[in-house]
Structure formats: C-alpha cells, structure tokens
Amino acid sequence: MMFRFAYPLLLMLLLVVAGWLFFGLRKRPPSITYSMTSQMVRLAGGSSRFLGKVPMALRMCCLVLLVLAAARPQLYNVSREIRSPGVDMVLCLDTSGSMQALDFKLDGKPVSRLTAVKKVVSEFIKKRETDRIGLVVFGEEAFTQSPLTADKGLLLGLIDKMEVGMAGDRTDIGSAIAIGGKRLKDLKAKSKILILLTDGVHNAGNLTPEQAAEAVRTLGIKVYAIAVGGEGLAPFKVKTPFGTRIIQQRVELDEKTLKKVAKTGGGRYFKAADTKQLDEIYDMIDKEEKTNVKIKEFFHFKELYAYFLVSAIILLGMEIFLRITFLRKIP
Numbered sequence: 499m500m501f502r503f504a505y506p507l508l509l510m511l512l513l514v515v516a517g518w519l520f521f522g523l524r525k526r527p528p529s530i531t532y533s534m535t536s537q538m539v540r541l542a543g544g545s546s547r548f549l550g551k552v553p554m555a556l557r558m559c560c561l562v563l564l565v566l567a568a569a570r571p572q573l574y575n576v577s578r579e580i581r582s583p584g585v586d587m588v589l590c591l592d593t594s595g596s597m598q599a600l601d602f603k604l605d606g607k608p609v610s611r612l613t614a615v616k617k618v619v620s621e622f623i624k625k626r627e628t629d630r631i632g633l634v635v636f637g638e639e640a641f642t643q644s645p646l647t648a649d650k651g652l653l654l655g656l657i658d659k660m661e662v663g664m665a666g667d668r669t670d671i672g673s674a675i676a677i678g679g680k681r682l683k684d685l686k687a688k689s690k691i692l693i694l695l696t697d698g699v700h701n702a703g704n705l706t707p708e709q710a711a712e713a714v715r716t717l718g719i720k721v722y723a724i725a726v727g728g729e730g731l732a733p734f735k736v737k738t739p740f741g742t743r744i745i746q747q748r749v750e751l752d753e754k755t756l757k758k759v760a761k762t763g764g765g766r767y768f769k770a771a772d773t774k775q776l777d778e779i780y781d782m783i784d785k786e787e788k789t790n791v792k793i794k795e796f797f798h799f800k801e802l803y804a805y806f807l808v809s810a811i812i813l814l815g816m817e818i819f820l821r822i823t824f825l826r827k828i829p
Contacts, residue, residue, distance in 0.1 A: 638666025721763020
C-alpha cells in the first residue's frame with residue numbers, strides 16, 4: 499500500500515495556519531490596570547500562563563487536521579492487467595567444467611565465466627518484465643531448472659544458486675536445445691525464442707546441436723547462440739597439496755557448430771570474449787525481441803480524510819469546552 503494526497507496543493511494552507519499561529523503568539527493578551535500586580539500573579543498561579551495557551555494549541559491542531567482532511571489523504575495500490583502476451587523464452591546455460599575459467603572480469607577483478615554470465619543474465623531477466631522465462635542448465639546432462647514463469651524473483655534466486663559442474667563437466671549442447679524446445683513447443687506465444695550460451699565443444703550425448711536446432715525451428719522457435727570466452731590457454735583455479743593455485747589450461751570453442759545452430763534456428767550467433775561484450779549481446783537480444791504489450795492499470799483507493807476530520811471536530815469540542823469552563827474569560 500502507498501500513501502498520497504489527492505489534492506496536495508491544498509497543503510499550502512498550512513502556511514496560513516503557521517502565520518495565524520505566529521501572530522497569535524505575538525499578540526498581547528487583554529489586560530487591566532491594577533496597583534497590586536504582584537498579588538494578582540500569586541492569585542493566578544504559576545501554571546496559568548501555560549494553560550492560557552492550551553486553547554490556541556487545540557485550535558492550531560484542529561486547523562492543521564482540517565487542511566489535511568481537505569487535501570484528501572489516501573492509501574492506494576495498483577494492479578495490472580496485461581492484455582497481450584510478451585515473449586516466451588528459454589535460457590540454456592552451460593555449467594560445464596570449462597565455465598570456471600577465470601578470463602572474465604567484474605569491477606576490475608578476475609571472475610569465472612559462470613559468475614560473469616550469472617550477473618549479465620540476471621540483469622537481462624530484470625528487463626523482461628512481461629515475459630515468461632524458463633531455465634535449462636546443461637553440462638554432461640541437461641535438465642530444466644525452471645519451467646517458464648513470470649516470477650522473476652524465483653528465476654533470479656535459481657540463477658544465483660547455479661554452480662560449475664552441477665550438470666557434469668562435459669558439454670551436451672544437443673540435449674540442452676532439445677529440452678528447451680520441449681518447454682516451448684506447446685505454448686501459444688506470439689514469439690518463442692531459445693538463447694543458448696556455452697563456452698565449449700559438444701562432446702556428450704547422441705543428439706547433435708544441428709539436429710536439435712532443426713527440430714526446434716520446425717516448432718516456430720528462434721534460436722540464438724552465444725559463445726563465451728575463447729580458445730587456447732585460460733587461467734583456472736586448481737587445488738593442490740600446496741594450496742589453491744592458478745594454472746593455465748587449454749580450452750576449446752566450436753564456433754563453427756554454434757554458427758550452424760544459429761543459422762538453422764533462424765536466429766543469430768554472437769561471441770563474447772569479456773563481460774562487456776556479453777552484456778552488449780544480451781542488450782541487443784533484448785531490443786530485437788521486444789513485443790508491444792498492452793497494460794491496463796487499476797488503482798484501488800482507501801480514503802483517510804474521515805480520520806482527520808473526526809479528530810479535528812474532537813479537538814474543536816475540547817477547545818470550546820475549556821473556554822466555557824476552566825479557562826473561561828471574564829469580560
């Protein structure tokens with residue numbers, strides 16, 4: 499729930515109330531001439547000066563509450579109705595052993611490829627407010643980490659928990675594409691896309707990436723392929739009897755196959771050698787796969803002015819009561 503004033507300009511009247519209070523305090527009270535004023539002070543008592551200000555304080559609070567009531571304080575919330583579907587997409591993310599290579603950087607510090615991917619993919623998901631997104635994780639095996647959902651909090655939590663090797667150390671690209679396609683095939687979205695991200699070579703499973711891409715394309719699914727990292731030597735963190743060391747290991751990247759997958763799937767191929775390029779690629783896909791979504795907003799209000807108005811009336815009644823009883827003025 500959120501709070502607002504329906505007529506905030508009326509709050510300017512509080513300045514008038516403040517001015518009235520200022521001049522009221524400066525105004526000298528009515529007085530009479532009496533030769534024995536010291537005796538009158540003793541008769542009045544020490545607290546009379548304070549009590550004499552009580553009606554004015556009550557009047558000021560009453561006026562403030564009336565101004566607030568006139569400005570119509572409200573609690574409200576907003577609900578949305580989406581009139582047209584967004585894009586349905588599945589993100590196929592490689593978590594094989596090679597994704598622990600430390601050739602990416604975040605904030606100037608070397609991080610693993612998977613750490614960089616998790617950050618960029620999380621930012622991408624946050625931008626796709628009206629889309630349903632699913633996650634497929636693959637290595638030596640491929641499995642659905644999340645079916646398609648609009649719950650972005652769930653997706654971000656699952657991505658945060660992804661670890662290198664959670665699906666095995668080898669790379670089965672064909673099965674990843676096939677499982678992603680299976681998640682999308684029966685949906686009636688205007689646009690269905692599959693984003694494949696890997697840093698390796700297809701070296702596990704019986705279904706080739708090209709066959710999988712051809713199969714999902716017949717289902718009306720567009721395939722984007724993103725190659726992460728490069729070929730040659732890359733730094734890896736390795737545990738040894740002498741502690742954790744950084745060593746150079748050779749990595750491979752089958753760009754030829756990934757280009758075929760993207761071409762067969764009717765999408766595009768990208769290569770990201772660092773975090774900045776990876777971020778730019780996802781931004782590019784985000785712009786390409788936009789859909790016009792009609793959103794109707796409903797505002798639900800709860801009026802609060804009655805609380806202020808009733809309080810003002812109570813304070814006014816207290817002031818009148820005090821003026822005609824305990825604090826009555828004698829002409």
